[in-house]
Amino acid sequence: MDILGTLKGLASDSGFGLFFAEGGWKYLIMIAVACVLLYLGIHKKFEPLLLVGIAFGCLLTNLPGAGLYSPELWDAFLDPTNPAYHSFGTIMTHGGLLDILYIGVKAGVYPCLIFIGVGAMTDFGPLIANPKTFLLGAAAQFGVFFAFFGAILLGFTGNQAAAIGIIGGADGPTAILTATLLAPELLGAIAIAAYSYMALIPMIQPPIMKALTTEKERSVVMTQLRDVSKTEKILFPIITSSFIILLLPSTAPLIGSLMFGNLLKETGVTERLSDTAQNALMNIVTLFLGISVGATTVATRFLTLQTLGIVLLGLIAFSFSTVGGLLVGKLMYKLSGGKINPLIGSAGVSAVPMAARVSQMEGQKANPKNFLLMHAMGPNVAGVIGSAIAAGFLIKFFG
Amino acid sequence: MNTATVSGSPMELLPALGTAIMGYAVVFLGIVMLMFVIIITGKIMTARKQPAAAPAPAIEKPASAPKALPAPGSAGQVKLFDVPDKEAAMIMAIVANKMGKPLNELRFKSIKEITEEEK
Known part of the structure; x- marks a missing residue:
């Protein structure tokens, strides 16, 4: 019996041995990246519910020999x-655990299920009370198309540029769905960029807000919103989903799911379903989504210059979305005779409710008696609809 | 790049710019149209609510007549409709806190719970 040979075989076939095989060092780098992401999620609390899952998926997929995710199968x-x-x-037969979980991403199921939960947690009341703020949700999609063009300049294909641009929508599920449908090879980098920048909104937005607005504009106190009746809140998801889906059918999965969740919340007769959508369903799907998206960050595919390009373009997308919202906010300030605080424009980048909180904080810094939160929630939730329409357009155009 | 698949094909700059402008315009178009639909719905709902709400002040007027008496502070002057004292105290404290004014400088006329039917 060749004991030494057997031991050598075990050593070379083990994951440790594979680190020393050709290109094995890349796995070590990705494990370090996973640890950094875990640190950001756990210690810095950067979107921890998803980032911890993504980071752990990244760690598992980059442990050589584990075979949990097989990019060749995809x-x-x-x-x-x-x-x-x-x-x-074939995936079910030959795939690993994370391949099987990834089917939910590939089929576009997880992002839509998350949108049901998001809808069940969203109060569209401030938007219904002040529908003009819809415009800010549209304006803040500027970064999506700016980054799309920037990505084309950097040499990405049309599909890839569209998937990268949607990072500017500041909406994780929308970014994941668009990337899955248009450029699945970039999914991991796009998801990580989207969720990281969403967590960094309190750092990205304030300098832009200060640069583009005056102290006088920032200190505008807005009048109280009108009361919205229960009937209006019930009608809103029905009207919005019918109207937007008829206008742009490719938005159906996202808008349909979002509005279905919201209807469950507002009817008042489906409390159990609303509760499940907001909590149990959302948590389960978040768990699967995070770990399976993280699994796509295989070292051989992730460590490229393109990933750096995506990270840079993501930041550009977020920044220019903020700029778009603020500029239209300033226009509304002028047209309303100074009644609208332009700071609520930056909340149009979606990222509910973080962006609205940033508007509130900056407004209060300029005027301690300023309470912009509810006013900013209008464009904030309009941004969710706006980014879904932008995604629908890009999916229709490039899909 | 070391990927086996690259989705899509390269795009010229001019068509890409056109696509970006068209995409942004489509987002605005969709949102503006939806905004008008929601504004119209809101106006219909408000118009329907007003006739129903009209008789209410007529009924409440006799009850509010004693409010003409001077009330230097909120204590003892506020009329409560289906609101327990403790909740009323909390509401007044929150309002004062949010307005940044001392409670004794505010005058509360009445506190009434609005039921789902009244909404």
Whole structure:
């Protein structure tokens, strides 16, 4: 019996041994990246509910030999010349645990289920009370199309540029769905950039807000919003989903799910379902979504210059979305005779409710008697609808 | 890049710029149209609510007549409709805190719970 040979074989076949194989060092770098992401999620509390899952998925997928996620299977899944083209059966038969969980991302199920939960947690009352703030939600999609063009300049394909641009929508599920449908090879980098920048909104937005507004504009106190009746709140998801989906059918999965969740919340007769959507369903899907998206960050695919480009373009997208919202906010300030505080414009970047909180904080710094939170929630939730429309347009155009 | 698949094909700058402008315009168009639909719905709902609410002040007027008496502070002057004393005290304290004014400088006329039917 060749004991030494057996031991050598065990050592070379083990994950530790694979670190020393060709390109094995890349896995070590990705494990370090996973640890940094875990630190940001756990210690710095950067969107921890998703970032911790993404980071741990990143760690698991980069442990050589674990075989939890197989990018080759997904390459075959996307290759029309391969017998395994669009075969979920092949994934189920040959895939690892994270491959199987990733089917929910690939089929576009998880982002939509999360949107049901988001809808169930969202109060569209401030938007219904002041529908003009819809405009700010549209204006703040500027960064999506600016970054799209920037990505084309950097040499990305049309599909990839569209998936990168949607980071500017500051909406995780929308970014994941768009990337999955248009450029699945960039999903991991796009998801990490989107969630990291969403967590960094309190640092990204204030300097831009201060640069583009005057002290006088920031200190405007807005009048109290009107009361919105229960009937209006029930009608809103029905009207919005019907109208937007008829206008742009490709928005159906996102807008339909968002408004369904909101209807469950507002009817008052489906409290159990609303509660499940907000808590149990949301938590379970977040768990699967985070770890399976993290799994796509395989070292051989992730450590590229393109990833750096995506991180840079993501920041540009977020910044210019803020700029777009603020500029239209300033326009509304002028047209309303100084009754609208332009700071609520930056909340149009979605990222509910973080962006609205930033508007509130900056407003109070300028005028301690300023309470902008509810006013900023209008454009904030309009931003969710705006980014879904932007995604629908890009999916329709490039899908 | 070391990926086996690259989605899509390269795009020229001019068509990309056109796509970006068109996309932004579509977002605005969709949102503006939805905004008008919501404004119209809001106006219809408000108009429907007003006739129903009209008789209410006529009924409440006799009850509010004694409020003409001077009330230097909120204590002892506020009329409570289906609101326990403790809750009323909390509401007054919160309002005073949010307005940044001492409670004795504010005058509360009445506190009434608005039921779902009244909304």
